[in-house]
Amino acid sequence: MTVKHLFVEHSKVNERGTFSPGDTLSGQVIVVTTKETKVQCFFVRAKGKAKVTWCEKDGQSTVVHTDKKKYFYFEHIILQDKNKGDGSEIIGPGRNVFPFTFSIPNKDMPSSYKGKWGSVTYSLRAQLTQSIWLIHKTKTEFPFLTKSEFPFASKSEMMIIGLKEQQQATRISFLGFGKVTMNVTTEKMGLKQDEALGVSVEITNESAQTVTPKFYLCEKQTFVAKSKKIVHKNDILFGTGDPVPPETIQFTTRVLSIPPQLPPTFLNCSMMNLEYRIKVTLDVPLGRDPEIKLPLVILLGSPKPHQQKPKRSIWFRNLPG
Structure with missing residues (x-):
């Protein structure tokens, strides 16, 4: 295991630490390795989505009701090998920092929320693939507030x-x-x-x-x-x-x-x-x-x-x- 740590962090844009439509979401993905590491693919994604799921009994069976909606989805490729899997990209030993920037769409979207059977979440996810058997992932959510004073x-x-x-x-x-x-x-x-x-x-x-x-x-x-x-x-x-x-x-x-x-x-x-x-x-x-x-x-x-x-x-x- 040459990758010791992988995590993603973002910068604050206000005293609340929240983001809203039209804001710029900037941050960095940090990778700590013990030696030179070959990489097939390395990316960071920003996503906003709503999802609901609940179960109901229907006679002897259980029915699952679920649905989801995507508000935005962005992907930034940090490293990608050119020959589709030969691991031609290299990350040096030690602490490596890779910055990223996303522009959140300036449209009406609900605030972050977690309820009984559903949630609205906004998140950052980084994934580093060394091989088909060795994939490193990390994810963090960021708080989001609607711009609407009256979200009705x-x-x-x-x-x-x-x-x-x-x-x-x-x-x-x-x-x-x-x-x-x-x-x-x-x-x-x-x-x-x-x-x-x-x-x-x-x-x-x-x-x-x-x-x-x-x-x-x-x-x-x-x-x-x-x-x-x-x-x-x-x-x-x-x-x-x-x-x-x-x-x-x-x-x-x-x-x-x-x-x-x-x-x-x-x-x-x-x-x-x-x-x-x-x-x-x-x-x-x-x-x-x-x-x-x-x-x-x-x-x-x-x-x-x-x-x-x-x-x-x-x-x-x-x-x-």
């Missing part, structure tokens, strides 16, 4: 208009011989990763039971493979409000901080998308819990110091409760 594809106009608008919904539920009215309000639909959202709940309990509000962030991942679709949902419990006794009106406000590692909403990928909702439920003993869901769009936040607390909405500071 065909839904953009509808969603952008409502990002700054107040969201409100009411539900009336009948429990036994009484009813409970729940009114939920959020300041707006759009929220950055470095912000927090206030949710106000007004509960009029005219039933004979005590009810307790609970606050959730609902995540919905949708994956599509050709004509098939599958959905993965996940509810994150943010907190629980105070119990509301019978014949009581209670107003509660909770500030929900969005986890900074939570991926932003995106709908600009034909094979997968990610959406969110704010859900408020009323915990009813021995009964079905009434619930209200309001749309929430999580937008990409700006880089902030790790210790900085999420911004709180001024609008909700003035509410009672």
Whole structure:
């Protein structure tokens, strides 16, 4: 084994260390050898792709649903022997550095993402072939962010208009011989990763039971493979409000901080998308819990110091409760 190490690295273009459409991706492939090494082929590739895969039971058999889409694919030949396999190219002993540069296409592409049954990945791969039996490979992924401030594809106009608008919904539920009215309000639909959202709940309990509000962030991942679709949902419990006794009106406000590692909403990928909702439920003993869901769009936040607390909405500071 004359090749001791093979790895590929890239340079940063911003403080995030991310790349976007139109950026130049530069780096180097490094090979460490113990002596002169004959090479048949040596190349580096840059690739952006989306892929979904999941399995379903169909009677006694298992059906695999899969699909993929390529956003770009570039290859740079570092060394290639001229006689198709005689190993005429030589790499000297020691540490060898081979630079490369790729131009990322300036078109709409989704950000890097890993979900339950699919992912969007952008990667660099180097391969050095000494012979048909001796091939060295290395691969690294680089983080990619869409240029679109609102990556919502065909839904953009509808969603952008409502990002700054107040969201409100009411539900009336009948429990036994009484009813409970729940009114939920959020300041707006759009929220950055470095912000927090206030949710106000007004509960009029005219039933004979005590009810307790609970606050959730609902995540919905949708994956599509050709004509098939599958959905993965996940509810994150943010907190629980105070119990509301019978014949009581209670107003509660909770500030929900969005986890900074939570991926932003995106709908600009034909094979997968990610959406969110704010859900408020009323915990009813021995009964079905009434619930209200309001749309929430999580937008990409700006880089902030790790210790900085999420911004709180001024609008909700003035509410009672």
